[in-house]
Amino acid sequence: MKLVKITINNKTLEVPSDWTIMQAADSANIEIPRLCFVKDINETSACRICVVEIEGIKSLKNSCTVKVADGMKVKTNTERVKKAVRNNLELLAANHHFECWRCPREHNCEFLHLLRRYNVPNEMGEDPFHERKAVISNITDALVLDSSKCILCGRCISACEKLAGTAVLNFNERGFVTFVGPAMNHPLDDAGCIYCGKCIQYCPTGALKEKDDVDLVLDLLEKGEHFVVVQTAPAVRAALGEEFNYEIGTNVEGKMFRALHDLGFNDITDTNFAADVTILEEGHEFVERLKKHLANEPTPLPMFTSCSPGWIRYIEIYYPEFLDHLSTCKSPQQMQGALIKHYYAKKLNIPVEKIRVVSIMPCIAKKAEAKLPQMEVDGIRDVDYVLTTRELARMIKRRGIDFHKLEPLTPSSPMASYTGAGAIFGATGGVMEAALRTVKEQLENKPFDLTALAGLRGVDDGIKEVEVEVTGLKLTVAVVHGTKNVPEMLRRVKENPGKYVFIEIMACTGGCVNGGGQPVISADTLSRIDVRSERSKALYDIDDHAKTRKSHENKEVKNLYDTFLKHPGSHLSHHLLHTSYKARSFYTKDPVK
Amino acid sequence: MTKEQLLKIRKKASEKLLMSKLPHAYRVAIGMATCGVTAGAQPVYDEFVAEVKKRHLNDVFVASVGCVGECALEPLVEVTDNQGVVTTYCKVKPEDVEKIIENHLVNGRIVEDLLPSKFKKGGSSDANARQGRIALRNCGIINPEDLEEYIARDGYLALAKALTEMTPEGVIEEVKKSNLRGRGGGGFPTGLKWSLAARNKGGQHYLICNADEGDPGAFMDRSVLEGDPFGVIEAMTIAGYAISASQGYIYVRAEYPLAVTRINKAIEKAYEVGLLGDNIFGSGFHFDLETRLGAGAFVCGEETALMASIEGERGLPRNKPPFPADEGLWKKPTIINNVETFANIAPIILKGADWFNTIGTEKSRGTKVFALGGKINNTGLLEIPMGTTLREVIYDIGGGIPNGRAFKAVQTGGPSGGCLTAQHLDTPIEYDTLVNLGSMMGSGGMIVMDDTNCMVDVARFFLEFTVDESCGKCIPCREGTKRMLELLEKITKGKADLKDLQTLEDLANSIKDSALCGLGQTAPNPVLSTLNNFRDEYLAHVVDKKCPAGVCKDLIQYYITDKCIGCGRCKRGCPVGAITGENKKIHVIDHNICIKCGACKVACPVGAIITA
Secondary structure, eight states: OOEEEEEETTEEEEEETTOBHHHHHHHTTOOOOOSSOBTTTBOOOOSOOSEEEETTOSSOEETTTOBOOTTOEEESSSHHHHHHHHHHHHHHHTTSOOOGGGOTTTTTOHHHHHHHHTTOOOOOSSSTTTOSOOOEEOOSSSEEEEGGGOOOOOHHHHHIIIIISOOOEEEESOGGGOEEEEGGGOOGGGTTOOOOOHHHHHOSSSSEEEOOOHHHHHHHHHHOOSEEEEEEOTTGGGTGGGGGTOOTTOOOHHHHHHHHHHHTOSEEEEHHHHHHHHHHHHHHHHHHHHHHHHTTOOOOOSEEOOOOHHHHHHHHHHOGGGGGGBOOBOOHHHHHHHHIIIIIHHHHTOOGGGEEEEEEESOSHHHHHHTSTTSEETTEESOSEEEEHHHHHHHHHHTTOOGGGOOOOOOOOGGGOOOHHHHGGGSTTHHHHHHHHHHHHHHHTSOOOGGGOOSSOOSSOSEEEEEEEETTEEEEEEEEESGGGHHHHHHHHHHSTTTEEEEEEESSTTSGGGOTTSOOOOHHHHHHOOHHHHHHHHHHHHHHHOSOOSGGGOHHHHHHIIIIIOSTTOHHHHHHHBOOOOOOOOSOSOOOO | OOHHHHHHHHHHHHHHHHTTTOTTOEEEEEEOSHHHHHHTHHHHHHHHHHHHHHTTOTTEEEEEESOOSOGGGOSOEEEEETTOOEEEEOSOOHHHHHHHIIIIIITOOOOGGGSGGGTOOSOOOHHHHTTTOSTTTTTTTSOTTOHHHHHHTTTTHHHHHHHHHOOHHHHHHHHHHHTOBOTTTTOOBHHHHHHHHHTSOSSOOEEEEEEOOOSTTOOHHHHHHHHOHHHHHHHHHHHHHHHTOSEEEEEEETTOHHHHHHHHHHHHHHHHTTSSBSSGGGSOOOBEEEEEEEOSOGGGGSHHHHHHHHTTSOOOOOOSSSOTTTSOGGGSOEEEEEHHHHHTHHHHHHHOHHHHHTSBOSSSBSEEEEEEEESOSSOEEEEEETTOBHHIIIIIITOOOGGGOOEEEEEESGGGSEEEEGGGTTOBOOHHHHHHTTOOOTTSEEEEEETTSOHHHHHHHHHHHHHHHOOSOSHIIIIIHHHHHHHHHHHHTTOOOHHHHHHHHHHHHHHHHHOSSHHHHHTTHHHHHHHHHOHHHHHHHHTSOOOTTSOOGGGOOEEEOTTOOOOOHHHHHOTTOOEEOOTTSOOEEOTTTOOOOOHHHHHOSSOOEEEO
């Protein structure tokens, strides 16, 4: 690319001609504030916070999308620019519902950050603290949209369209009364939303958030009427630390368990255990289907993984014709819940009615999943409460626990034991890698060389295809992350019958490490660091250092089968650990008035 | 169609239109644009058709034509004889039709009491005002749905010339030389704009006609589309050829049903005879044209929002650059011109840039169409050479202010423009002079105000419009105009202080400086311009808590002066019983009861009721 010379605040820079002014400024550490801009996701030049003065141009220009030109003279620090930025922030403030102490983004609100930095007065409007009407849409079990905190930057809209591929959200009405929501203000649970929470991750304020159950769980723990068992998903430990200023990608597993202990949970288990169980159940199911397929019996192949409830909701809504391809396995969260209640309870000798299961998940969709009618066994719910990683952090903060000072804890429960295979469930490609480790070894009856699986890891490609050799057969498997990529994958499946045998699909790009329930990272940081890779590294690091790295070698899992389930795919397994799906439609209800 | 065929049609159609072989013939043209139809032209037209048929007047041709211009005098009927002598009848009712036919068409006697002079309150004669029209050359003269009548008036000669004698570069060069500037408001040189798109060689190019006219009180584009749709289609075909666009769109608001119908009929007709589609005039040039209806959002008149709307997206503007000429509709090079700009193209190509350069001023060539409204005697549509002064427009053409009141200001450029005052009356109307005075040419809305208009209230009205029409995308416009409106309301209620006035001005400047699109950047103009020209009036509201024009209800009281003759009409007109007084004695208003509706003032026959 051709280089051009520009000056920013009298500093001369030589930058590629296809750069934006903002890129050039960033490269020279010249700070430009921003609010609506998220690189590659939302480049709409709407907020007018990143405005700069360009010599020869009458009005101020946004630096996020305007490209540099040779000889361009830019000023970012003049009174005129500062005044415009402050004015625009004040206008936003005049129409924002400030109740920061109750806001999930109290500690990392991008809007509040700017208000502080520019020392913005809040004197406009008739009621400067509660101007914007609270139009709270909390009809779903998972996601809450609070318009009173919305600054209409449009980042959620773009994230929904460009990452989830669902385009559920958009602006309704116009001008001062504009609000974000599903088309024509349809209720969120009836608008094709899959609860992946990409909108939350890209919201600069607290307008989009999970349905907060912190109070319920704190009450549960305080009352002490139940034996409360907690489970933590693989990806939580790779991100929780960020809420306490640890570097992105720090594994805080030990501190996390100690915090859960200090919060008063009666027993601590690890969803990684159920991940190992999943491999055995799903692996068994896959082998059965593959055998039928090889015997030319009709069977739905490729088989799709079923761990990601966002993906499950996606296929139920958008591609129900593929439902029989889904593995019937419940997600690890639900398996763990069912096993705690129907297996572990007996071991602990506690009546099942006394037990409550709380799961800590990197996910929004898990909240809705736990509430699905079929997620129970013999009238007993698998999981009672689902908290996101963020909610756990909030709980720790609210209880005044100093996270940094916590001594690591290793839980003693057998249901907290896991292998490296269970740990990597949280990263894209992890489930497939874990499954192949077990399936290949079991089918070939010889130890499997772990280095043989290349091409399943990494976040760069939304669809990864890998050819693996099992018992001399060449099989194509695929890994998809981000529902945005699902239509393309399904197109390939349709056009190549018989080619693919097994496909891992995760709703979120990067897998669960980048789930909608994970700590929210500012747009600015997102443009510099690939959070997905950093958090994944923590999980692969656990795997690298694990004593056992294949699910079928987990002693406690073996024990589970030997003493209880008998074998994968057994009648009891099906009763406890498998489920069914149904096609869903949307826009069936009337719009909210 | 070939050029020879065109010329043949032209000869025949021209004879027909001018009735040159029929010494006793008359053409009766009835103004049937939206303005005419609203005023009741349809039954007049029907009556003419029926009556002419009944009387077997074979040499009388009744035609439905576009807007004649003098909207205040509609329904208008123009009778033309075969010598070209035109007689205009005003405010014609169906019952007048027989009289006109009997006296004028049968016996050659003009019906005096329907002539404009009987109705007009000053202003020059209509016929003079229509000299030198370019954009409106056919409006009110031809039947807009009749292609042959269009051809009779030199229609499609320009396209034939462009396609058969000129290169695309030659066309652009001619338009450049003409110094034609965009008539939509900004005044960007049209030829230069075209060359920017043509510079992007190869690939799909698009051409768009912006007919999303939305300024309050403006109806120039509507009149052109209703009165001369072929003029726009021909020009677009020429422009398409110049920038090598094979597809054009006319983006017209759905609230203009008659314009939409006429333009669609005209497009259909043009396809039928080969003036759209493949191989036009045997040149190998292909051009498709279709209409796209806007749903009425003002912001969709902004070119990038308009393109988003055509693409099926929410009508939101996007940042420029990239400009549409580089990245427009579906990211392809696109030229967007306004209706009136296109209406100038065919005459420029046909008569040449040199001819065009003889009209107007050095920096603003040609003419401009204005929709004159507000406190003016002759409301209507006019086309004047650039450089005409406001005084000429308001007093000579517009006939001055009704009821002998004093001229106070004129708002040009609609909600994006500003006001000009009495001291600017002798300013020539040009793009740059208007901008220098804090207003703008705009698309041509011209609203005249007299001393009964409160300028703060006027600014509030325009802000209300902008707040309502802001798309909501960028913060300054969405949030800022709303706060400005709140401050203006505070001022008109007498609750504001000097700090509020300062905040208003700061806010206005900040919005102007940082808003995303043209709509937002110009939204504060009505406020800034009234602050600039009528600061005293603002101060009167803020400091003295008075509304000098007597408009802002919260700041005025109604009083009955000793002019009162005690007739009791005010008392009977008062809806809340606030007025007391005996017969033939001076009446009194109880200010505790008075709701300041003004009904008494209207009812008083002697002007004894005043506001203060």
